[in-house]
Amino acid sequence: MGDELTEKFEAPIDAGGKHTSGAKAPIDSVAFMPGINPRLTSKPSSSAVSKRAVLLLAHGTPGNVDEIPEYLRNVVSGRPMPQSVIEEIQHRYSLIGEPRGHSPLTELTMEQGALLAAELGERVYVGMRNWRPYIADVVKQMRADGVEEAAVICLAPQNSRTSVGLYRRAAQAEAGGIRMDFLEGWAEEPFLAEAFAERLQVAHRKLSHEVGQPAPVIFTAHSVPLRTIQAAPTQPEAGVRPIHWPTSNPAAAAGPDPYADEAQLTAQLVAERVPEIPNWRFAFQSQGASGGPWIGPTVEATLDGLAAEGVKAVILQPIGFLCDHVEILYDIDIAFRDHAAKLGMRLERPESLNGSAMLTRALAKLAREGLMRLEATA
Numbered sequence: 001m002g003d004e005l006t007e008k009f010e011a012p013i014d015a016g017g018k019h020t021s022g023a024k025a026p027i028d029s030v031a032f033m034p035g036i037n038p039r040l041t042s043k044p045s046s047s048a049v050s051k052r053a054v055l056l057l058a059h060g061t062p063g064n065v066d067e068i069p070e071y072l073r074n075v076v077s078g079r080p081m082p083q084s085v086i087e088e089i090q091h092r093y094s095l096i097g098e099p100r101g102h103s104p105l106t107e108l109t110m111e112q113g114a115l116l117a118a119e120l121g122e123r124v125y126v127g128m129r130n131w132r133p134y135i136a137d138v139v140k141q142m143r144a145d146g147v148e149e150a151a152v153i154c155l156a157p158q159n160s161r162t163s164v165g166l167y168r169r170a171a172q173a174e175a176g177g178i179r180m181d182f183l184e185g186w187a188e189e190p191f192l193a194e195a196f197a198e199r200l201q202v203a204h205r206k207l208s209h210e211v212g213q214p215a216p217v218i219f220t221a222h223s224v225p226l227r228t229i230q231a232a233p234t235q236p237e238a239g240v241r242p243i244h245w246p247t248s249n250p251a252a253a254a255g256p257d258p259y260a261d262e263a264q265l266t267a268q269l270v271a272e273r274v275p276e277i278p279n280w281r282f283a284f285q286s287q288g289a290s291g292g293p294w295i296g297p298t299v300e301a302t303l304d305g306l307a308a309e310g311v312k313a314v315i316l317q318p319i320g321f322l323c324d325h326v327e328i329l330y331d332i333d334i335a336f337r338d339h340a341a342k343l344g345m346r347l348e349r350p351e352s353l354n355g356s357a358m359l360t361r362a363l364a365k366l367a368r369e370g371l372m373r374l375e376a377t378a
Helices: 007-010 046-052 064-073 083-094 105-120 134-145 160-174 190-213 257-272 299-308 332-341 358-377
Strands: 052-058 123-128 149-154 177-185 217-222 280-285 313-318 346-348
Touching: 052 134, 052 160, 052 358, 064 083, 064 346, 105 160, 105 358, 123 134, 134 160, 149 160, 149 358, 160 177, 177 358, 190 257, 190 313, 190 346, 190 358, 217 257, 217 299, 257 299, 280 299, 280 332, 299 313, 299 332, 313 332, 332 346
Parallel strands: 052 123, 052 149, 149 177, 217 280, 217 313, 313 346
Antiparallel strands: none
């Protein structure tokens, strides 16, 4: 879902778009970037510049290991968290990034915003749910800048109404007079599938050449608690295993939330564009520590199954994350790779989208469509 490791602790934001922990810190000149101004080849009218904009929403991440306790208070809305959990997350962060302990999510998201602004010729703002620059502060800045209409895109392509709904409420709570077109999900966007396929094809060809045979692929997306996507019952009976997608009985797992199906749809679209893949699997990664079952199958169980089939090399591609962050740099590059190695298996992953030109093309298309909808309903 495009979110950091600690999304798994399920942090609700109140109806005003603020963290109930009270841990929200004031923005500063370093952490906050106002609307990213495009490099325009011709100067638009002042009204065109002031009235329209694009708002990108992402999870957010602390700048260093020392900020993790404050960040986690935001993520869990101030609920108590065991010190052991905090220390484990600090440890994971300490193993990633340059400098060590730094997740690049914020900088990469800002880069994506800058590339989008240059492509569109419109101002682009970036707001984060759980860290600076907070969504509420960015929307306030948009109002101060005279923005009247905004196409809003959550950088989590697959729509989970629980999670994406939090982003939407946070943005709309501070919107005031700004008319917003909020994109619920874009799992089927062809340019998104093309962007992932570009990265996958390069990695797949390289690994397959090195091992002398086509390597299978595991596509992944962030797991979510079963109760957040299942209509009823919200908790399975004692002893009932978590539902895995795809399920042989869709009606039994039917619920109001499209997330699991949309995640697999994106994977299907990517796989169709890389026909040299011999076979592929889907797994949900980064299951959380909160109570109750989370949807699967897990990456670890999927790797175990491939190893039992004699597979010696595999590509793992997350299709719910648009840039590098801790759930790629630690969960995949360290934890899953280590698990695979213990099974006698080599695990590689494609380069993350990050500044992908095809991703910029996808976002630009979505933004233009949102702005057109606003214009049509003005």
